[in-house]
């Protein structure tokens with residue numbers, strides 16, 4: 001009998017009542033290992049009601065006490081990390097070490113959010129006028145929601161939950177239906193850490209549950225991460241319904257390799273950033289842009305040599321560089337792009353299609369694939385592929401390489417490899433992309449800076465984690481007060497008060 005997962009509402013596991021389910025696969029074997037219930041609007045509304053009630057006391061709890069819950073959670077997740085990483089690998093397909101990294105990048109944002117007492121400190125101006133003081137305070141929004149993708153089932157939920165609850169909100173998480181077990185376990189750990197029941201709820205589901213969140217007046221903000229069409233839909237629908245929204249979408253990250261770069265270093269960086277996690281990272285590098293023909297020819301050789309040595313296998317096997325794709329659909333989609341690349345005239349240097357792993361013949365594996373001579377008019381250059389496929393798109397000079405990254409409709413991450421400080425500085429200043437790496441292939445900012453892409457990679461004004469997260473999950477109230485120590489009779493004034 002297939003194991004049945006639940007929702008987590010009001011501090012308890014709650015069975016689904018919709019009668020609708022989605023299969024949860026083990027991508028390494030290709031077998032269904034569980035099924036997850038897909039919530040109805042009524043189930044989502046019940047979770048929101050629960051959250052709304054719990055938020056009142058939680059929002060009134062002092063920030064230091066709230067932070068202590070996060071600190072306790074950090075102890076619990078450190079103990080649970082090995083077990084959690086195995087669950088993550090089994091549902092997602094990324095390797096065990098990579099799953100530990102997924103958890104750790106989330107943990108780092110919880111560590112940051114535990115600084116809530118400091119981060120929530122307001123501003124104060126004394127003596128702004130005679131007897132007048134002005135102060136601003138940050139207050140929680142109330143109930144807020146997060147809708148998250150399959151590819152970081154620990155990190156992205158934690159990026160949202162941490163700052164939101166530390167700021168005094170209650171949270172509804174709608175994780176990906178493809179790997180929901182880690183988010184459910186995270187909710188249990190928060191409860192164990194002392195978070196009051198109802199402050200964090202996990203509702204599993206699909207479009208129906210997302211729409212229930214978007215149309216509920218009791219939800220004041222929505223944070224989304226996933227593909228661009230859904231990001232745009234959620235941003236627009238949330239805004240139409242008067243909600244604050246930050247929605248992060250897909251990517252097509254370029255890495256520029258200048259002629260003066262250390263090509264071995266650049267090739268190693270490209271292999272890790274292009275094929276790690278089977279390319280299913282929004283910060284994966286999918287386009288290598290060598291500058292100049294000599295650089296391109298030499299880089300293509302170095303990449304081709306490295307690609308054949310990559311070890312692809314089951315997520316939990318020893319010595320595997322990357323595991324299977326998340327689903328049969330994902331595999332078919334990426335294979336479709338490989339065919340498209342061939343049809344469009346790109347040069348295929350390594351073809352990963354038809355890759356099988358002995359004993360795991362039904363797993364969703366794709367070998368590393370490499371294309372050269374990709375041009376900017378090709379579909380495979382324009383669209384996000386989200387798989388272990390690296391495209392070499394050659395540039396004649398620095399300006400052309402810069403223009404490629406700048407003109408692409410996605411603007412999540414970009415990187416430049418060079419020994420020339422001037423070129424790197426100029427590139428970082430001019431490129432029209434949200435996160436830039438200099439000799440760093442995956443420039444995911446650390447927890448206390450903010451994370452967010454531009455153009456079609458991000459909709460909304462504020463970024464994830466860092467100071468922006470506390471701005472997103474709070475509203476600012478400004479109080480102007482006057483206390484006079486002497487009797488002052490000014491009479492009524494009919495002009496707007498100024499500091500004249």
Ligand code: NAD
Nearest residue numbers: 148149150175176207210225226227230248249250251282
């Ligand atoms: P997805 O858009 O398919 O799903 C994301 C979430 O939206 C899931 O919870 C899903 O259930 C929900 N959803 C799906 N279809 C919906 C619909 N029609 N209406 C309402 N909700 C819907 O994305 P995914 O496949 O889970 O994740 C991969 C994508 O996420 C890639 O495009 C990747 O680049 C992107 N991503 C972006 C970032 C970033 O920070 N920019 C980070 C990670 C992943």
